[in-house]
Amino acid sequence: xxxxxxxxxxxxVKVYGVKPNDVIALNDVSISVENNEFFTxxxxxxxxxxTLLRMIAGFETITQGSIRLFGENIENLPANKRPVxxxxxxxxxxxxxxxxxxxxxxxxxLGKSDKEANSVAGRMLEMVQLGGFADRKPGQLxxxxxxxxxxxxxxxxxxxxLLLDEPLSALxxxxxxxxRVELKQIQEEMGITFxxxxxxxxxxxxxxxxxxxxxxxxxxxxxxGKEIYEQxxxxxxxxxxxxxxxxSATVESVKGSHATCVIGNNTRLExxxxxxxxxxxxxxxxxxxxxxxxAKSTVSSAGQDTLTGVVSRYxxxxxxxxxxLLLDDGTKINCRVQNAHGSTTDLAVGERASIHIxxxxxxxxxx
Amino acid sequence: MAGLPSSTSAKEKPSAGxxxxxxxxxxxxxxxxxxxxxxxxxxxxxxxxxxxxxxRGGVIWEPSLAAYDQxxxxxxxxxxxxxxxxxxxxxxxxxxxxxxxLATVLCLIIGFPTAYFIATRPANTRGVWLFLxxxxxxxxLLIRTVSMKFLIRDTGPLNQFLISTGLIDSPIHIVNTNFxxxxxxxxxxxxxxxxxxxxxxxxYNFALSEAAFDLYASRWTTLRKIxxxxxxxxxxxxxxxxxxxxxxxxxxxxxxxGAKTFMxxxxxxxxxxxxxxxxxxxxxxSMILLSMVLVVLLFYARQQTRSINGAR
Numbered sequence: 076x077x078x079x080x081x082x083x084x085x086x087x088v089k090v091y092g093v094k095p096n097d098v099i100a101l102n103d104v105s106i107s108v109e110n111n112e113f114f115t116x117x118x119x120x121x122x123x124x125x126t127l128l129r130m131i132a133g134f135e136t137i138t139q140g141s142i143r144l145f146g147e148n149i150e151n152l153p154a155n156k157r158p159v160x161x162x163x164x165x166x167x168x169x170x171x172x173x174x175x176x177x178x179x180x181x182x183x184x185l186g187k188s189d190k191e192a193n194s195v196a197g198r199m200l201e202m203v204q205l206g207g208f209a210d211r212k213p214g215q216l217x218x219x220x221x222x223x224x225x226x227x228x229x230x231x232x233x234x235x236x237l238l239l240d241e242p243l244s245a246l247x248x249x250x251x252x253x254x255r256v257e258l259k260q261i262q263e264e265m266g267i268t269f270x271x272x273x274x275x276x277x278x279x280x281x282x283x284x285x286x287x288x289x290x291x292x293x294x295x296x297x298x299x300g301k302e303i304y305e306q307x308x309x310x311x312x313x314x315x316x317x318x319x320x321x322x323s324a325t326v327e328s329v330k331g332s333h334a335t336c337v338i339g340n341n342t343r344l345e346x347x348x349x350x351x352x353x354x355x356x357x358x359x360x361x362x363x364x365x366x367x368x369x370a371k372s373t374v375s376s377a378g379q380d381t382l383t384g385v386v387s388r389y390x391x392x393x394x395x396x397x398x399x400l401l402l403d404d405g406t407k408i409n410c411r412v413q414n415a416h417g418s419t420t421d422l423a424v425g426e427r428a429s430i431h432i433x434x435x436x437x438x439x440x441x442x
Numbered sequence: 443m444a445g446l447p448s449s450t451s452a453k454e455k456p457s458a459g460x461x462x463x464x465x466x467x468x469x470x471x472x473x474x475x476x477x478x479x480x481x482x483x484x485x486x487x488x489x490x491x492x493x494x495x496x497x498r499g500g501v502i503w504e505p506s507l508a509a510y511d512q513x514x515x516x517x518x519x520x521x522x523x524x525x526x527x528x529x530x531x532x533x534x535x536x537x538x539x540x541x542x543x544l545a546t547v548l549c550l551i552i553g554f555p556t557a558y559f560i561a562t563r564p565a566n567t568r569g570v571w572l573f574l575x576x577x578x579x580x581x582x583l584l585i586r587t588v589s590m591k592f593l594i595r596d597t598g599p600l601n602q603f604l605i606s607t608g609l610i611d612s613p614i615h616i617v618n619t620n621f622x623x624x625x626x627x628x629x630x631x632x633x634x635x636x637x638x639x640x641x642x643x644x645x646y647n648f649a650l651s652e653a654a655f656d657l658y659a660s661r662w663t664t665l666r667k668i669x670x671x672x673x674x675x676x677x678x679x680x681x682x683x684x685x686x687x688x689x690x691x692x693x694x695x696x697x698x699x700g701a702k703t704f705m706x707x708x709x710x711x712x713x714x715x716x717x718x719x720x721x722x723x724x725x726x727x728s729m730i731l732l733s734m735v736l737v738v739l740l741f742y743a744r745q746q747t748r749s750i751n752g753a754r
Contacts, residue, residue: 134652154655161656167649171671181657232657 079146081268082108082131082236087140089126089292100126102292103140108270108285110145113262115271115279118289119315124272127289128238131270132161144235155184160229161238165245166221168213174200174224175209181232192231199227202261219250226258230265237262239271243278255281276316280304288312304363306349309442313361320367320408322360324439329354334439336360339404342382344432346439359440366436367410369398369422372429383429384408386422400428484732491725498717509726531709531727538706539734541620541695542688545627546635549684550677552628553635557676560636561643572640575633587626587697591617594625594698618700626694634683642676643669675746682742686735706731 089101101123108114116124129135131142133154142150149157160181168177178196183189200206203223213221222242229237239258243251259282262269273279279286280300288295288303288311296308307313310321324336327343334348338360346360372383384402393414400408408430422428491509493501511517514532515525560571578586594600594616601613616622650672654664670677692707699705706727713724 132656134656154652155658155660159656161653163649163653165647165649167647167653169650169653169668169672171674180654180659184654184658184663228653228657 080107080143081110081112081145082106082114082270083141083143084127084131085141085143087127087130087142088138089123089130089135090138100292101130104289104292104294105140106287106294106297108268110268111266113259113269113271113282113284115273115283115286116289117273117276117279117286117316118295119274121291122289123292124274124289125240126292128161128240128270128272131236132159132238133157158232158234159236159238160232160234161240162222162225162229162242164241166213166225166242168221168224168228170213172212173209174205174211174213174216177213177224178227178231180228185232196227196231199231200224202230202264203227218246219254222246222254226261230261230267234267237267237269239269241273242271243273244275251278258282280316288315290315307361307438307440308349310359310361310440311442313438313440318364318409318411320362320364321440322362322406323357324360325357326352326354326439336439339382339402339406342404344437346437347435348439348441350441352439352441361438361440362408362432362436364397364409364411365395365413366433367408368431368433369400369410369412369428370431371422372427382408383427386424386426386428389424398422400430487725487728487732491722491729493722495720495722499714499719499721501721506722509720509722512720512723513726513730534704534709535706535730535734537704538689541623541627541703541705542685542691544624545631545688546681546685548624548628549632549635550681553632553680554639554677557636557639557680558643561640561646568644572637575636579633583630583693587630587693590626590629591622591697594622617698618703620699620703622698623695623703623705626698627688627691630691630694631684631688634687635680638679638683639673639676642673642679646673678742678745682738685738689735690731 084104084106087101087104089099091098091100104123104127106114106127116127118124126135130137133149133152133156137150140150141148144157144159149159169180172180175193175196178199179189179192182192182195187195197206197209200209203226205220205223205227208216208220208224213224216224222245225242242258243254246254255278258269258271262282271279271282283300285297285299286303287297290311296303296312298306303312304316307316307319313319314321322338324338324344324346327335327337329335329348329352332348334346334352336344336346336358338344344360352358369386382402384400384406386398387401387407388397388399390397390399391414392411395411395413398410398412400410402408410430490501492505492507494504494506494508496502511525512528514528516528517523517525556575560568560575563571592598596613596615596617600616601610604610605613616625646669650668651664654668655661659667690707690710691705692711695703695705695708696711710724710727710731713719713721713727
């Protein structure tokens with residue numbers, strides 16, 4: 076792997092408006108994307124992910140900070156001078172041009188001859204399986220086909236970086252799923268670095284090599300899907316990616332990366348802790364629903380280190396069953412039981428159950 | 443006006459039900475409107491243009507081609523000499539077309555940036571800008587044209603200002619020139635250019651410009667290859683809405699121009715004014731004007747169908 080990253084954003088700040096009515100859209104965001112990486116910016120709407128993408132494309136100026144593309148500063152270049160192309164959310168295909176003319180546009184603007192531009196554009200259209208549609212106008216294509224044209228158009232000039240702004244959000248569910256696989260394949264075949272913006276965590280998990288979770292203009296966590304799901308850095312990440320149970324807790328003692336916490340009615344729980352925290356402070360514990368298992372409980376009240384409660388609801392979901400449990404101290408817990416072996420737990424609504432948490436599944440979150 | 447480019451989409455709806463009894467009854471009001479205010483007057487003009495003139499105005503019900511003959515040929519004072527081509531009216535028509543075309547181009551040059559400016563303001567202030575554009579139109583066209591004459595005459599404020607600044611020593615004669623007529627036409631019809639272009643630019647998806655800019659196009663190329671082609675229906679609508687009334691205009695040429703700037707509108711107007719007129723000749727000139735307008739509209743219709751087959 077090369078020493079220089081494909082993209083390096085350092086301490087990017089974006090402020091709209093003037094004080095005191097200014098809005099901070101991006102607050103000190105730094106990311107580093109490797110060559111050939113499929114990198115996703117993930118977050119709810121208004122988190123600054125699109126602002127960051129548009130800043131990399133050159134549509135937004137940067138208030139503070141720097142953007143480097145393969146070691147070269149590009150933050151002062153206009154969009155038409157950056158070797159970076161974008162796939163827009165609503166595709167933004169040129170309605171008066173044919174599909175081929177759309178795909179060839181970038182190359183023509185780079186001064187390539189019509190013949191060369193058309194032949195490359197034609198190959199790109201073949202790649203996205205639209206070879207037979209070259210002479211159609213975008214208005215005559217379906218949403219999914221327009222999406223592919225937008226992709227071919229952005230890829231034709233062989234950009235050093237391809238930016239994708241929620242490109243799948245306008246497609247229906249089935250198409251969205253097949254496009255995910257296809258996008259990832261194209262990225263691997265072409266060997267181009269992709270930066271993909273989405274608010275859909277499933278999309279992010281399926282395609283990305285790594286992702287950056289953002290919220291309120293700030294970076295929350297960067298990592299692989301597995302890292303982010305299994306070791307969320309804070310409450311926001313734990314809650315945003317997948318489902319989780321967040322329990323308030325008081326830290327009793329800390330030993331290395333483990334802490335003993337007290338939750339509810341004096342129940343002690345061993346947690347994994349990654350940030351520095353002092354004994355006596357209060358924090359939250361995140362436990363993924365699928366890492367909790369249930370067993371019938373015969374004990375009427377909770378002993379130490381065992382959490383018990385009453386099953387309040389069962390929801391059969393096909394591959395698994397969601398079970399809601401009301402603990403004795405009033406805390407609500409969600410758990411998911413796999414239906415892999417053809418049978419679910421034999422607990423019924425209203426019955427008492429004790430829960431068991433997998434080793435290392437309880438994570439203490441300081442923020 | 444804003445509906446002009448989009449109204450064609452209604453045509454695509456199936457028209458199978460038009461001949462149902464109910465449909466005919468429901469359509470009756472619009473047919474009556476079109477009949478009374480469009481078809482009947484045009485038919486009357488067509489008929490009148492083929493009748494004989496009555497000397498105190500009006501017509502004698504005797505079929506004749508005299509009106510059209512007079513338009514094209516000169517047969518001497520008593521009509522007994524061999525016919526030669528009469529250039530007077532052809533010149534007036536040619537001048538009118540030239541003036542109207544020039545006014546259209548001027549309106550486009552000023553109107554396009556204006557419309558673009560308004561359409562790119564924040565949505566809540568666009569209404570104010572459009573309102574400002576329409577304010578002068580609350581005053582009658584005649585009054586506005588007379589005011590224009592007052593402004594540009596030799597002793598008017600414009601010349602006085604220029605003399606007081608020392609830029610010129612003696613007043614510039616603007617009234618009674620082609621330039622004055624041009625100024626009048628431009629001023630009268632500018633909003634008809636601004637409004638349809640505004641409507642088109644307002645609907646324009648600026649992500650297209652970003653996409654072009656992203657794909658290495660310069661700002662100028664983006665304007666030329668993306669924005670202008672996409673808003674072309676609005677531009678064409680604006681050009682037609684300026685060209686057609688300019689072609690038949692008579693107020694600006696009458697009040698601001700002189701004998702050398704005589705235009706079709708004035709020619710037709712004179713034929714129906716007082717007892718000196720010639721109704722069949724006026725009707726014939728109108729029919730010739732109408733057929734020219736139809737040619738322009740056919741061109742427009744063709745453009746429209748083309749852009750529908752293409753975009754969207």
